Amino acid sequence: MKANAMVARVAAGLLAATASASAWADSEPVRWQLNMPEGVTRTAENAYDMHMLMLWICVAIGLVVFGAMGYSMYKFRHSKGAKPDVDFTHSTKLEIIWTVVPVLILVIMAVPATARLMEQYDTKGSDMTVKVTGYQWMWRYEIVGEDVNFISRLDRESDRIRQSGETPTAEANPHYLRDVDRVLVLPTETKIRFVITSDDVIHAWWVPALGWKQDAIPGVINDAWTEIRTPGTYRGVCAELCGKDHGFMPIVVKAVPRAEYEAWLTAQKAGDLAEADRIAATSVVPAKAGGEG
Numbered sequence: 380m381k382a383n384a385m386v387a388r389v390a391a392g393l394l395a396a397t398a399s400a401s402a403w404a405d406s407e408p409v410r411w412q413l414n415m416p417e418g419v420t421r422t423a424e425n426a427y428d429m430h431m432l433m434l435w436i437c438v439a440i441g442l443v444v445f446g447a448m449g450y451s452m453y454k455f456r457h458s459k460g461a462k463p464d465v466d467f468t469h470s471t472k473l474e475i476i477w478t479v480v481p482v483l484i485l486v487i488m489a490v491p492a493t494a495r496l497m498e499q500y501d502t503k504g505s506d507m508t509v510k511v512t513g514y515q516w517m518w519r520y521e522i523v524g525e526d527v528n529f530i531s532r533l534d535r536e537s538d539r540i541r542q543s544g545e546t547p548t549a550e551a552n553p554h555y556l557r558d559v560d561r562v563l564v565l566p567t568e569t570k571i572r573f574v575i576t577s578d579d580v581i582h583a584w585w586v587p588a589l590g591w592k593q594d595a596i597p598g599v600i601n602d603a604w605t606e607i608r609t610p611g612t613y614r615g616v617c618a619e620l621c622g623k624d625h626g627f628m629p630i631v632v633k634a635v636p637r638a639e640y641e642a643w644l645t646a647q648k649a650g651d652l653a654e655a656d657r658i659a660a661t662s663v664v665p666a667k668a669g670g671e672g
Contacts, residue, residue, distance in 0.1 A: 416588065419609040419634070423590025425495040433488060440484070499591060502604045505572035509565070513575075513582030513595035513617065516624035520563050523574075527647045533627045534558040541627070557614045557629045562659040564633045566640035570606045580622065586615030586632055594619060607634040633659055 417427045455461035508523040517532035537556050540547050547555040565571060575584050577595040585592035588611075593603045607613075615630035635643070639658060646655035 418588045418590045419607055419611065419613070420588075420590050420605050421608075422499050422605060423588060425498065426590050429492055429495055432491065436484065436488060500603075502572045502602050505570045505604055507566075507569060508572045508574060509563070511573055511575045511584050511595065513577040513579075513584065513621070513628075515579050515622050516617075516628040518584070518628065518630065519578075520561075522644070522647075525644060525648065527644065529561050529647070531559045531561040531563060531631070533629060534560050538627070554614070556627060557616070557631070559629055559631045561656075562612075562631045562633045564635060564640060564643045564655075564659050565607060566637045567607050567610055567634045569637070570604060573603045573605070575601045575603065581619050582617045582621050582628075583619035584615070584630065585618035586613050586630055588613040589615075589632070592618050607632075610634050610636060 415427060415430055417424060507525075510519075510521040510523055512519040512521075514530075517530055519528070519530050521528040533556065537547075537552070537554075537558055540552065540555065573584070573593065575593045575595045576599060577597045579597060581597070582595040583592055584595055589605045589607070591603050591605070593601050595601070611634055613632045613634065615632070617625055617628045617630075619625075621628075635658075643655055643658040646652075646658060
């Protein structure tokens with residue numbers, strides 16, 4: 380019996396340890412998917428576009444470099460009588476070419492990357508602000524100006540399983556360690572500013588489908604923004620090692636149309652948590668590439 384309990388605890392521990400690494404399993408529903416997800420915000424799309432631009436530039440460079448290597452190895456192989464040019468020292472033209480060309484490539488890559496990076500940090504013109512505070516080991520969400528303030532922590536079922544020594548299964552517990560007791564509900568098609576800090580140690584608020592990660596540092600206010608285009612449920616984790624329960628502070632964001640968000644907000648402000656939870660649990664239009672409906 381002790382051996383079985385030990386195996387169960389090890390299995391649960393492995394699942395917890397890999398929770399952060401596989402945090403966007405919900406955002407990658409396709410098996411054997413090799414590329415990064417496109418996400419559901421402009422920030423995420425910018426990151427994906429830059430990733431693809433860099434990828435194809437690197438592919439082109441690789442084809443040229445390895446193609447030249449292969450040609451040279453074949454054309455000037457020793458078995459065909461090729462002899463090294465011992466008198467060759469350098470070529471000014473070649474040195475200019477292999478200096479100028481990489482500089483141009485870097486400029487081509489840097490200009491759009493810089494523009495998108497500046498856009499990522501431009502929080503001006505936001506329609507609402509959400510304050511996120513990290514704790515060991517939970518998150519506090521405050522809808523600024525709306526008198527909505529609540530704690531979101533690991534859901535009770537996941538917490539029960541991890542402490543009982545049971546072995547969770549994908550069928551019975553599809554979101555083990557990635558569900559919370561209180562979901563952060565946000566409206567779609569709305570520019571939302573996040574201000575992020577911590578009350579104790581350094582945490583990091585990360586929802587991959589939104590396209591960014593922001594550190595939560597005690598005494599420091601970091602900000603970021605998002606505008607979710609597709610309704611759905613998007614999951615994330617704390618991405619900064621913050622203590623023994625680091626793997627047990629997931630993030631769940633549910634994006635809904637404005638009318639549903641207003642209904643949830645009204646229930647929250649009225650203290651009707653049952654109604655707020657019912658709205659948060661109601662299924663929405665399935666999300667594409669970056670979340671779960």
